[in-house]
Amino acid sequence: MGIYIKLGSPLRVPSSDRALARLHYCYTAIKYFQQPSFFLPQNVQIWRKAPSETLGGTKVDEMPLSDVSYTFALLRKRFSKSYFSEELFSSIVVFNGVWNVDNTKLAGFISCNNNSVWKQAYHDIEIDAYGRGNIEDLMDVFLTNDEFVNIVQSFIGDISHAEVGQPMNPAIVYFSIGAPEFGEVEDLIAIHLRDWREMVKFLYAKLRRSKAPWIKEKVVPIDRGFYVSSLTEQEITESIFKQVREEAEIVEKIGNSITYIGKGKDSFKDFYGRFEERIFKPASQELPKGDALKKIMKKGLEGTSSLG
């Protein structure tokens, strides 16, 4: 499955602490998937720029991974010492191993993306498998597992508990086929974020990408924060959100934050379509167009000059 973790913090965190936080959550993920023997880590590689030569990367180091705790202690030491070094800012630490879910074996990896370009595409931590035969990625294996919802929930539980004492916490966790992006519902299977308002922001990001005239004319000219908060502060939005979510067969799991889990590969696409029809469209119907706003502003300015 692709699991992608995006870390966040309300405070400014030094790069060395960010790299250490990524390692910490990587360690938590490996420990979680090691327990039911889903993932057997075999070695760790440190790459500069990208995790393969064809992608323009250079392998800096490689070591076997027999004792996970010991290897992580070594890596922590290494990253603590290399503050401001190139390795810290451009590295991708890849824990290679074998996934074994329901007797399906696949090569895979859990990686810490310290390289900023790589992080933009694949987030702070990427967990996935290399496709083989009819299996495209890890998501195909997990989706057929009856325990999928429980796996998502317990994984989120472990990752959330790992926040204690950390300068960064998992802001968003995506379960997706392929690299996810905020506002991209295609191939999204599950998502973990702060609360339902954050999910509305996510759907709004999708709306903004649309080229439909009513969105360009009426939604885009309005400040994002103002538009979203004006919607989420209405009680009716929350009840329609719940209704639409249930219609799209998306399960909600509430802990300290919220996880939404789709029943199928198209659940989130369906959710967005319904939300757009029932919330975004009617709420934007009576909004003035951007041109009309400009005219009002122009009129106001002309009034000022005539006063002068």
Next chain:
Amino acid sequence: MPIRIPIINGQKSDIQYNLDDENDLKKLKLNPTDDGKISDRYVHYQNCKHAVIESKGTTVHKAIEQIESTVKHLLSTGNKVDFTILIMKRLSHSEQRSFKRRKDRVLIDPQTREPYSVRVGNEKRTIFLLYTSEANITCDGMDKYLSPKNIALGGV
């Protein structure tokens, strides 16, 4: 779902190896347990050009790593590889910062405009990117790029 093998300049492949099939791997002297990063097909075209095809990539970096590993294994066991083809549903928004398809379907780095290629020794194997939505995956546009020095499919 069956894998659609690209037709290049009207040329179809006449020999195909399924790299998920242990018998085919044996024929190519490949070890199925090497590193698990393996592409979907190894094909031979009528003009004696060989290609590695990764057809179910969900993220570009994974697909490229699989292509790279397969090419290296094939070459080390005495097989020939002239070029590689990556077939994807689409390039995700987030990946478009690092990967772009040129007009001639070559996968490039949009920052440097340099093509991505699998390098073994001094030789480079170009990576072509095709989308599954492209009808018949016929690659007539490739011939502009395929100089005799490179792939020369369909007689450039």
